[in-house]
Amino acid sequence: MRRNDAPQPFQYQGSKRVIASAILSKLDMRSYSLLVEPFAGSAAVSIRAAMEGKVNSLWLNDANEPLIDLWNAILHDTENLIEQYTATWAFQKYDPKEYYGIVRKRFNSHPEPADLLYLLSRAVKGAIRYDSVGEFNQSPDNRRLGTRPAELARRLRKISSVMKSCTFTSSIDYRDLIHRYEPGQVWYMDPPYEGVSKQRDSRYVSTICRDEFEEFLGHLNDQGVPFLLSYDGRTGEKTYGQPLPSELGLERVEILAGRSTTSTLQGRDEQTVEALYLSPVLEVSSLTGEDAGAGQMAIDFASEDYARAS
């Protein structure tokens, strides 16, 4: 399997698809029976691990309940979800912009997985944004109509066939997962970057407070939880997130995520480098070289498989 070809169920801001393989290459998965993603999002790392046959079982958790409902539909109600998405996608043809607004309104009054799938497929940057009263308010990207149903169906069937019998899901705050830790688990964490998510009191999604998160990492260490954590990084000269304090005893490695498409569009040739922290008790892989490498070129999701609006 090439580095970037694990199927993506939906575009998602912050997806780790391009570097999922590089992240997994740091881990000796043979030492663990369950890979837990407390901040699953589009679960790029879990999908990759499942496609490579590296895991016995997976646990996807995300505070965003409608997102976990979508995951449950992808895994266990795949054909129904595809049928509904196909109908929604086809309906938009008369006025894609207005239709997005209709679906968004419907989703805000009654969140259904197929509607969220459509919204994510068309939302600017695949970003989930909620307003102060917890309503999804992200605008559509009017240059695109969203993933074509046939392509989406292919991906969702593939994901479901590989993951449905070995994946647990939950929608709880990451801090509550510590009570469910058992030996055999390994965690991959990709929390929202500081400054990206500010909806602490919103209906669905909370952000993380840095101090609390550092304290939480200390608890994970005390309990001997093995984990990998994506946290900070940089594109060219610009850094995002602050490195974690050395007292936590984490090993910090850098992963080359590829050329930044945003910078390229602005005429700059800049590489993005992402930090990955490894907990002290983690069983690391002894692989080096090619397998420990990273994505070569960040994929512009839009250019890949999106239907463009005419």
Ligand SMILES: C[S@@+](CC[C@H](N)C(=O)[O-])C[C@H]1O[C@@H](n2cnc3c(N)ncnc32)[C@H](O)[C@@H]1O
């Ligand atoms: C950066 S995204 C994860 C992206 C993921 N690695 C992927 O490949 O798509 C962070 C996720 O954390 C979730 N989240 C935010 N606050 C949370 C909390 N307190 N507990 C659990 N999940 C949370 C968000 O809903 C979001 O999906």
